[in-house]
Amino acid sequence: MLTYERIYAVVRQIPRGQVATYGQVADLAGLIGKPRLVGYALYRVDMTTDDVPWQRVINAKGEVSESPRRNGSDYIQRVMLEDEGIEFNRGGRIDLSKYRWCPPDEVIERALALFRERLD
DNA sequence: GAAATGACTCAAC
DNA sequence: CGTTGAGCCATTT
Numbered sequence: 001m002l003t004y005e006r007i008y009a010v011v012r013q014i015p016r017g018q019v020a021t022y023g024q025v026a027d028l029a030g031l032i033g034k035p036r037l038v039g040y041a042l043y044r045v046d047m048t049t050d051d052v053p054w055q056r057v058i059n060a061k062g063e064v065s066e067s068p069r070r071n072g073s074d075y076i077q078r079v080m081l082e083d084e085g086i087e088f089n090r091g092g093r094i095d096l097s098k099y100r101w102c103p104p105d106e107v108i109e110r111a112l113a114l115f116r117e118r119l120d
Numbered sequence: 121g122a123a124a125t126g127a128c129t130c131a132a133c
Numbered sequence: 134c135g136t137t138g139a140g141c142c143a144t145t146t
Contacts, residue, residue: 001143003143004143021128022129023130026129031142034140034142035128035141036127036128036129038128039127040126040127040142040143042127043126054127058127061129064127067127069127070127074127
């Protein structure tokens with residue numbers, strides 16, 4: 001669906017070694033205030049491909065969201081992030097002030113365009 | 121087509 | 134610090 005494609009398009013922009021929160025991705029995808037949809041979209045990503053760097057999206061607390069439904073993929077996520085040079089402190093959390101992705105202006109421009117489009 | 125679900129977030133206590 | 138409850142809406146049953 002178009003909604004998912006927007007989310008994936010944003011996630012694909014996250015550079016290696018940095019992370020974004022669900023809420024942040026939702027905002028940039030023109031889905032302000034709807035972070036749940038991001039989680040739902042990522043759940044449906046094909047993890048066997050590297051098309052979408054789903055591992056770089058974490059929750060607002062700075063930790064990898066775990067869920068029984070993920071059947072172990074949450075653990076894989078942590079390993080992949082460490083492989084990119086991201087450090088986990090004790091408690092399995094990431095220092096957001098250090099690794100949070102700061103979107104370039106062009107991405108913000110696109111987000112604004114999507115937002116305006118939504119108001120028609 | 122109504123009801124349930126969800127990798128979330130924020131504010132309030 | 135923690136727990137709770139409301140908000141949210143595309144997808145799935």
